[in-house]
Amino acid sequence: MLLHLLNRSPAGSRLPEDVLRAMGPDDRLLLIESGVYGAVSPQADCFKTLKGRCYALQDDLSARGLAERHADWIIPVDMAGFVALTAETQRTVSWY
Amino acid sequence: MSDDTADRPLLVILRHAPHDGSWLREGLDVALVAAAFGRTVTLLFMGDGVEALRPGQTAGPLGQKGTHPTLDMLAMYDIEDLRVDAISLAERGLSTAELQWSATPVTAEQLPAVIASAAPVFNF
Amino acid sequence: MASEQGKLRYALVVLGAPYSQAATHSALRFGEALITQGHRLDTVFFYHDGVYNTSRLAAPPQDEPHLVDAWVRLANEQGTELLVCVAAALRRGLLDEREAQRYGKPAFSVEPPFVLAGIGQLVEAGITHDRMVTFAP
Numbered sequence: 001m002l003l004h005l006l007n008r009s010p011a012g013s014r015l016p017e018d019v020l021r022a023m024g025p026d027d028r029l030l031l032i033e034s035g036v037y038g039a040v041s042p043q044a045d046c047f048k049t050l051k052g053r054c055y056a057l058q059d060d061l062s063a064r065g066l067a068e069r070h071a072d073w074i075i076p077v078d079m080a081g082f083v084a085l086t087a088e089t090q091r092t093v094s095w096y
Numbered sequence: 097m098s099d100d101t102a103d104r105p106l107l108v109i110l111r112h113a114p115h116d117g118s119w120l121r122e123g124l125d126v127a128l129v130a131a132a133f134g135r136t137v138t139l140l141f142m143g144d145g146v147e148a149l150r151p152g153q154t155a156g157p158l159g160q161k162g163t164h165p166t167l168d169m170l171a172m173y174d175i176e177d178l179r180v181d182a183i184s185l186a187e188r189g190l191s192t193a194e195l196q197w198s199a200t201p202v203t204a205e206q207l208p209a210v211i212a213s214a215a216p217v218f219n220f
Numbered sequence: 221m222a223s224e225q226g227k228l229r230y231a232l233v234v235l236g237a238p239y240s241q242a243a244t245h246s247a248l249r250f251g252e253a254l255i256t257q258g259h260r261l262d263t264v265f266f267y268h269d270g271v272y273n274t275s276r277l278a279a280p281p282q283d284e285p286h287l288v289d290a291w292v293r294l295a296n297e298q299g300t301e302l303l304v305c306v307a308a309a310l311r312r313g314l315l316d317e318r319e320a321q322r323y324g325k326p327a328f329s330v331e332p333p334f335v336l337a338g339i340g341q342l343v344e345a346g347i348t349h350d351r352m353v354t355f356a357p
Contacts, residue, residue: 002211002212005353005354007242007243007246007356014143014187015143018111018142018143018181018184021181021183021204021207021208022142022207022208022211023208024208024209024211024212025208027208027212032246033242033243033246034242059249079249079250079252079253080253080256080257082250082253083250083253083254083257083259084257086230086254086351086353087226087228087259087351090215091215091216091217091351091352092351092352092353092354093109093211093217093219094219094353094354094355094356095219096219096235096356096357101347102347106343106346106347118268118308119268122267122268122308125307125339126339126342126343129338129339129340129342129343130343132340133340133343133344135343135347215346216343216346216347216352218346218354219354219356
């Protein structure tokens with residue numbers, strides 16, 4: 001099981017499609033930096049197939065005014081949660 | 097060491113086009129060094145990275161080297177496992193037949209396993 | 221294998237320039253968090269524009285975090301190895317004293333605890349550490 005990191009907003013890039021195609025059925029996705037714009041509807045819809053394994057970094061949401069705005073099925077994690085995700089998965093792949 | 101890293105191929109994913117900054121060159125450098133160190137290396141061209149395989153590339157107007165000479169050297173380094181994401185190719189109107197360097201197409205169904213079976217994975 | 225149960229050895233790869241991209245901030249915060257949780261941050265490898273993190277000449281405004289100093293603190297407090305890809309660094313004007321002399325440059329911009337290193341050490345970091353996490357622009 002892998003953890004994928006995505007730091008780009010879904011708008012204006014095909015990257016989310018590439019990441020989704022690269023992900024195995026149990027892999028997890030963590031949205032960080034500008035990637036957290038993808039945690040807000042309607043942009044979050046592109047990650048809907050990942051329900052239960054799609055995370056967004058809390059600090060990065062807050063800094064961008066999105067603390068209360070993310071889709072309810074996206075799981076916010078703090079930095080400790082980020083570290084735990086990297087520890088629980090075998091490897092981390094960063095997409096940018 | 098993470099699980100059985102030693103038995104797995106090292107994977108370098110290349111997602112940037114030639115002449116688009118130094119990403120492609122720096123990614124290929126990691127592959128060449130890993131191969132020189134005796135690691136089995138897989139290259140996966142994905143996204144704009146598939147443009148690296150297009151024929152007819154030249155040096156840049158300021159004398160930037162480009163990456164096509166490096167691709168010619170891969171076999172010398174025993175890097176023979178070149179894969180290309182089939183959807184990225186199709187999105188750019190390319191087919192495997194016209195690529196200058198032969199690469200095995202990877203379907204959407206096969207892609208996760210190519211990535212999950214490698215270690216370490218570098219994504220450029 | 222990890223030295224203690226559940227405690228992992230991490231390598232971070234930093235590909236983004238400080239003050240231009242978020243990669244440095246994310247990497248520093250992640251590094252701090254993993255240490256807080258009892259893991260070890262053994263190695264940071266700076267590659268691509270990440271090598272700009274290592275300039276001793278960086279002079280940010282006083283009301284902004286000093287990112288270069290933050291790396292140095294990490295090395296001093298945790299013994300973290302700070303490796304700078306020599307090929308990426310020389311191209312971008314990041315030279316230690318020895319390289320500056322070799323190329324006849326009037327000044328050097330990289331000093332310990334940052335150490336110029338080959339790409340082989342990046343490959344090795346990916347193989348020998350329990351986890352490798354890349355922070356990119």
